[in-house]
Amino acid sequence: MLPTIATIGSMARQSTDVGSERILMGHGAGGRRMHRLITEMFIRRFGNPVLSRLDDAAVLPTLRGRQAVSTDTFVVDPLFFPGGDIGKLAVCGTVNDVAMMGGDPRHLTLGFVMREGLELEALDRICRSIAATAKRAGVQVVTGDTKVIEHGDDHGLYINTTGFGPVPSRLVLGTEAVRSGDAVIINGPIGEHEAAVAVARGAFRFRGPVRSDCAPLNKLVKGALAVGGVRMMRDPTRGGLATTLNEVTDATGLGIVIEESAVPVSKHVRGVAGLLGLDPFYMANEGKVIVFASTAKADKVVAAMRRRATGRTSRRIGEVVREPEGVWLRTRIGSLRPLIMLEGEQLPRIC
């Protein structure tokens, strides 16, 4: 719900000194102060003909075909971390969820909840990051909302994004399409996002280039789908690779065997995980996709994924089996170890 303003054009031409200010309660109260924030920052960064109308709702032209729709609120702490920030994360998270269902993300809504005292300069940096990531992913911000809550104990910004986009008419993806024998593919090393956020919290000293993998995957996914043979996809965010695989075995009643030696984990992620007592298999990713593909097409799918920057090190890491049920790790010494779903005790507020 954004109100209409006639002065968008003239205000956008003024230069704005947002650097010296902080968010006040009045920025969320619906009056002139909120309108200035919307026009001088949000319209300036995300402006397009639909958003700039600032009506109660955006009106989009007819959306062709089935639509994939996803919503996510981001509460990551801190707001900035190596490899990204809450803005980049908010775009990637929703773009990726739409892409996982085969949707081609086009439109995004943005809901800001800001704490009083948030620096406008930080907010503007985050807005620029949202704009850059949206451009990279090919999505448009079509409508938004701004709320302000009292000064408090955290860094002070939560962002909801809701996105949608058309799904090709004949595409069938989902757990019901998964078959015994299907290959399990991942597009790169695991645990990087959670490791980067942990390091950014600064609770311990860590030297080493740990960066979040946060990235929009819609173009990578499109390339994989073009090959054919893809049964389903899912992005292993909160709960990591192990949790996501358990969701799939829970839903299919099948088993999955993962080759421990095939799963890429960087030395630095292992280091952070070791320091914090975390298991990389349960650590969150924000730029990874697990692709289930038929044996016949698996190599071609991997090859297609490797052609994209976000999939250079794509590889098969395992296989769907009729039994044993559940998720299993074939260790380097050849034994099978169960990878169960945890109750939920990894790091909080990683996305």
Place this chain on the structure above:
Amino acid sequence: MLPTIATIGSMARQSTDVGSERILMGHGAGGRRMHRLITEMFIRRFGNPVLSRLDDAAVLPTLRGRQAVSTDTFVVDPLFFPGGDIGKLAVCGTVNDVAMMGGDPRHLTLGFVMREGLELEALDRICRSIAATAKRAGVQVVTGDTKVIEHGDDHGLYINTTGFGPVPSRLVLGTEAVRSGDAVIINGPIGEHEAAVAVARGAFRFRGPVRSDCAPLNKLVKGALAVGGVRMMRDPTRGGLATTLNEVTDATGLGIVIEESAVPVSKHVRGVAGLLGLDPFYMANEGKVIVFASTAKADKVVAAMRRRATGRTSRRIGEVVREPEGVWLRTRIGSLRPLIMLEGEQLPRIC
């Protein structure tokens, strides 16, 4: 982003004792604990074939025609107030914004940010309220997201809703359709929502039946549109009637004259406003719509609105004029007083 679970059926059949528990950080961590919350509460309350799949994104059938899309995050404090709660508000707010653009709201996404320590019983009450309001408005919850943040200084729940629905193909609504001479219509007394939230905060003693007007207006709006002659609609939420009218005059360059004696304000709202030094014209509403209609059709639009429960006391309150520009109140003694847009200092966190 909700993960898939095979056990939905069996878990939904179990009875759940949510009364004795509170939200823990683990409810947002992606593991079993989060999955139980999703299936035992969210699926149970909002379950439908699309949502119950719990995929990364919902896939909706082809959406016919142009789509109105709106997003809103609700941070109201306290969570429960006379006449509603944050759940009812979250459904009505977005349903109404979609309806204001002529959209027929059908689908809703739900993003929860919960504070550690939130009582599950309160959450369940809010979920039941969401379900009941969604049913009344005719919208379906199609996908959702759950985040948990640390225990803190407020009551602990923020809800984002994003909604969309088709706009009739020939309908043209918007500030550009407003003409000098158009009638300004409202569906009932102003200021009730803000007054109810103020009373619920309990900072002062107030005896009197003040209830929020929070209600879905999509059916009322549909009735008004069926008459024809409607130029635009807007719901006077944050900032109230005065702010909304200023948005319209800002966008059109026209003037609006409101008859003070025609604007309904209850005795109790006047009482609360007096105690707190608020002006009812700037107080938030959550079940009001301002309709701009051609003079020729205005009486018929009012009559159509009066046929709905949410529009029994609909009436004309003013007129669009070529000049003077801006918003003016014709007082009971006949003078014109400007109704400007405030900087934004009414009550915080009213929606």
